Amino acid sequence: MRQAEAVSPSNVPVCYYGPGGRVPASLERRVRAAEVLLRCAACGLAVLAAALLGADRQTRVFFSIQKVARYTDMQSLVLLVIANGVAACYSLIQCARCLVSIVRGGVLPLSRPLAWAIFSCDQVMAYIVISAVAAAMEAALIGKYGQPEFQWMKTCHLYKRFCAQAGGGVACAIAASVNMVGVALLSAFNLFRLYGSGKGGAGGK
Numbered sequence: 001m002r003q004a005e006a007v008s009p010s011n012v013p014v015c016y017y018g019p020g021g022r023v024p025a026s027l028e029r030r031v032r033a034a035e036v037l038l039r040c041a042a043c044g045l046a047v048l049a050a051a052l053l054g055a056d057r058q059t060r061v062f063f064s065i066q067k068v069a070r071y072t073d074m075q076s077l078v079l080l081v082i083a084n085g086v087a088a089c090y091s092l093i094q095c096a097r098c099l100v101s102i103v104r105g106g107v108l109p110l111s112r113p114l115a116w117a118i119f120s121c122d123q124v125m126a127y128i129v130i131s132a133v134a135a136a137m138e139a140a141l142i143g144k145y146g147q148p149e150f151q152w153m154k155t156c157h158l159y160k161r162f163c164a165q166a167g168g169g170v171a172c173a174i175a176a177s178v179n180m181v182g183v184a185l186l187s188a189f190n191l192f193r194l195y196g197s198g199k200g201g202a203g204g205k
Helices: 025-054 075-104 112-145 160-195
Strands: 014-017 021-024 057-062 065-070
Touching: 025 075, 025 160, 057 160, 075 112, 075 160, 112 160
Parallel strands: none
Antiparallel strands: 014 021, 057 065
16 A cells, blocks of 8 residues: 655645745635736726726707717716726736736735735725725616606616616626625735734644
8 A cells, every 4th residue: 555645844835924824835826816817807897897888978869959878977977987997907006916926936915014905905995896886786777767756767768778888887897896805805815814823723723
């Protein structure tokens, strides 16, 4: 019977994080790949959402009067475009940081203050995008179905193409917010593993 190869700290690849804990190299590679994937996806989806909403317009003629529907006519859509633009820029910067870390073979974040800064920024960005999406979805539902109790008329039957493109932009923003939530969870993992016991979890309860 073949004997199992002995395992010792000298032949197990380990990535160290500060004075507190350590993470296996295989897990570190998976975490890095997931972070890059989520941040790039969030960046692309946020750009697509902002582009769809920003370029959305439709002109209709009512009794010889031209009326142009734009995203600027709804403050919630303006907020969503701004939020997605900021999220895209932030995600692009963070993607560059992750790629530099992978190319150099180093470990980022290197310190607890930097980890806290990244964690806090990721949380703030996730909340901003989710809040903007929620406001836009509420306005979209009112535009689609109206609000008879307040005598608010539905308008999507008048601007079908505008509403369809706006719906696509909101859908992309929802997908971007889901990726931002995933990024926030990963940054939380990257932060709180710095406070490990340094024994690989063997002494945890």
